[in-house]
Amino acid sequence: MRFHGVRPARWVGGGLIILLVAGFVYRPHRLRGDLTPPVFPPQRIVSLSLAADEILLALAPPERIAALTYLADDPRVSNVVAEARRIPHKVRANAEYVLALQPDLIIVSAYTNAAVKALLRTTGVPLLELGQFASLAAVEQNILAIGQAIGEADKAHALVAMMQRRLQEVRQRVAAAPRPRVLYYSAGGFVLGKGTTMDEMIASAGGRNVALEAGVERAKKLSQERLVVLNPSVILVSGEEGQEGLRELLLADPALQEVEAIRTGRVHTIPRPYASTVSQYVVKCVEAIAKILHPEVFPPMEER
Amino acid sequence: MSMSVVTLPLLRKSVDVRKGNWSLATCVALFLGSMAVAASLGAVTLPLDTTVRLLVKGIAGLPIDSEERAQAAIVYLIRFPRVLAAAMVGAALALSGVVMQGLFRNPLADAGIIGVSSGGALGGVLIISTGLAATSSVALPCATFAGALCTAFAVYFFSTRRGRTPLTTLLLVGIAVNSVLASLTSLILSLSPDYEISRQMLFWLMGGLDGRGWTHVQMALPFVFCGVLPVLLLSRDLNVLLLGEETAMSLGVNVELVRRILLALSALLAGAAVAVSGTIGFVGLVVPHMMRLLVGPDHRLLIPAAAVGGATFLVWCDLLARTLVATEEIRLGILTACVGGPFFLHLLLREERRQRGEG
Structure with missing residues (x-):
């Protein structure tokens, strides 16, 4: 077999090589040209974290917020559904969409996609990265950091002071009460232990987190056997309003009938937006848990 | 005829070389056009001329007006x-497919199907889990290359006897290798103590070009370069290999050595692709076959054509992935599988018919 006239193929091959060499030599750089001077306080803030959404809406007027996350108006997870509906844009962590909004401050969290954060950093738009939300103190720090970055430090301090006052109030009221053994249990058998806000929220609400006895750090899957051995006297699950699927499942599970919380019917649902929040709404979650754990201290008529 | 049945489709169609050249030229033009179109479409759609102007300004480092900065940042x-x-991932995957198909003399060989990509992914997950990937930019592609290389040689060892790789053996070995590697990958994922690192691994494993930027291009370039150049140089030997082992030897080709080099090169290309995008299936299967229809089976034409074609194919797939649904990205692997899955079945049925007809 003979082949004729494949020279153009060599040109293409050569072209490929040249392209690759050019890629080798070329070093991408920052954009040159006049930067618009940074605006302070920022007027087009974009948040890429639900916690930042909740905090922002408490600190900044809506006209200064260009976009929130797509979760902000989702009633299953958000505490700020109504307020968030007034903000025109909802975004995901997608660098193009974020930049298209011409933000002057982007707030991301430790959980935000690392590659997207790296891309956004190269564009020179101010970026505030919130730390891990692993404790109530970290939540407070994040509130103060956002306040600082958007020029609303006073409001942020006031918000933190309000949080601390209400937490202190709950702690005082439950201080004398016996501390029940509590387990927060989520779908799939995941429980939260040391280094989580849930652990601190249970402690603040006057309970003992039994996940600590099992040596759980952060989130871990717990087997049913382990759950029976741990034998918590209260089980907390999170759920959407009106849907108590997980609670019913646990109560009906024949394998768990010896667990004290199941036997006594002390399996309680806390609204999911409370259970998953890492903004100032942790206070509401602590109050909700305290009412569940210590109904004697919080009469059912009391509403705040 | 001593030539194995499965080699025939690779050589059967003799396309006019002149026509092949024109097709190749068309592919190059299409590729360049696709790059420009893909760079102008997205969250903000810009006119083609503005896109090119902003790109040139960005690449050349010319100053940019402040009102155009946001657009320039998006584009450049x-x-x-x-x-x-x-483009790079597409070219690398398509080339690795061409090489494997020629090497195994098997039209269904592809990095995804025989497990080489999964090997790369396992290597990548290992290096990410140790934290080394974060400290050095060459660690990840080196690891994916090593994983792909070991897998490629294992597959070769298990499925090839005296230069022959029966179709079913290759596919079955691929299934076994893929499942072993996938379970090892899951093992590493489930043992990882750090939530952040597991998330990072999962994101990377899912496959796609979401969030990929200049750093990824630069990370993979040397590896793609080291793969493309020798493959181009070895295209003649690939042609000769297709004629059968005895013929190749009589023509003075050191068959075993060439095979090993080609196998390593295809692993290098697949590994580089995996390092950038995670595993993306079927590109190495679909593109070479399409290009064979266009430019014919001569590897001297086919190899550059597959590189250009693979690049064009993936640029378009990625464009669809990020624009089909507003504000939401479709995973790139879903799109390539939608095209590649049916195509794979078509090839499989065709091979079966042929073997029945001739056997």
């Missing part, structure tokens, strides 16, 4: 490197 810092990464 975010979208264009992603398009480049797509």
Whole structure:
């Protein structure tokens, strides 16, 4: 077999090589040209974290917020559904969409996609990265950091002071009460232990987190056997309003009938937006848990 | 005729070389056009001329007006490197497919199907889990290359006897290798103590070009370069290999050595692709076959054509992935599988018919 006239193929091959060499030599750089001077306080803030959404809406007027996350108006997870509906844009962590909004401050969290954060950093738009939300103190720090970055430090301090006052109030009221053994249990058998806000929220609400006895750090899957051995006297699950699927499942599970919380019917649902929040709404979650754990201290008529 | 049945489709169609050249030229033009279109479409759609102007300004480092900065940042810092990464991954996967098909003399060989990509992914997950990937930019592609290389040689060892690789053996070995590697990958994922690192691994494993930028392009370039250049140089030997082992030897080709080099090169290309985008299936299967229809089976034409074709194919797939649904990205692997899955079945049925007809 003979082949004729494949020279153009060599040109293409050569072209490929040249392209690759050019890629080798070329070093991408920052954009040159006049930067618009940074605006302070920022007027087009974009948040890429639900916690930042909740905090922002408490600190900044809506006209200064260009976009929130797509979760902000989702009633299953958000505490700020109504307020968030007034903000025109909802975004995901997608660098193009974020930049298209011409933000002057982007707030991301430790959980935000690392590659997207790296891309956004190269564009020179101010970026505030919130730390891990692993404790109530970290939540407070994040509130103060956002306040600082958007020029609303006073409001942020006031918000933190309000949080601390209400937490202190709950702690005082439950201080004398016996501390029940509590387990927060989520779908799939995941429980939260040391280094989580849930652990601190249970402690603040006057309970003992039994996940600590099992040596759980952060989130871990717990087997049913382990759950029976741990034998918590209260089980907390999170759920959407009106849907108590997980609670019913646990109560009906024949394998768990010896667990004290199941036997006594002390399996309680806390609204999911409370259970998953890492903004100032942790206070509401602590109050909700305290009412569940210590109904004697919080009469059912009391509403705040 | 001593030539194995499965080699025939690779050589059967004799396309006019002149026509092949024209087709190749068309592919190059299409590729360049696709790059420009892909760089101008997205969250903000810009006219083609503005896109090119902003790109040139960005690449050449010319000053940019402040009112155009946001657009320039999108085009030059975010979208264009992603398009480049797509082109590079597509070219690498298609080339690795061509080489494997020629090497195994098997039209269904592809990095995804025989497990080489999964090997790369396992290597990548290992290096990410140790934290080394974060400290050095060559660690990840080196690891994916090593994983792909070991897998390629294992597959070769298990499925090839005296230069022959029966179709079913190769596919079955692929299934076994893929499942072993996937379970090892899951093991590492489930043992990882750090939530952040597991998330990072999962994101990378899912496959796609979401969030890929200049750093990824630069990370993979040396590896792609070291793969493409020798493959281009060895295209003649690939032609000779297809004629059968005895013929190749009589023509003075050191068959075993060439095979090993080609196998390593295809692993290098697949590994580089995996390092950038995670595993993306079927590109190495679909593109070479399409290009064979266009330019014929001569590897001297086919190899550059597959590189250009693979690049074009993935640039378009990625464009669809990021624009089909507004504000939401479709995973790139879903799109390539939608095209590649049916195509794979078509090839499989065709091979079966042929073997029945001739056997």
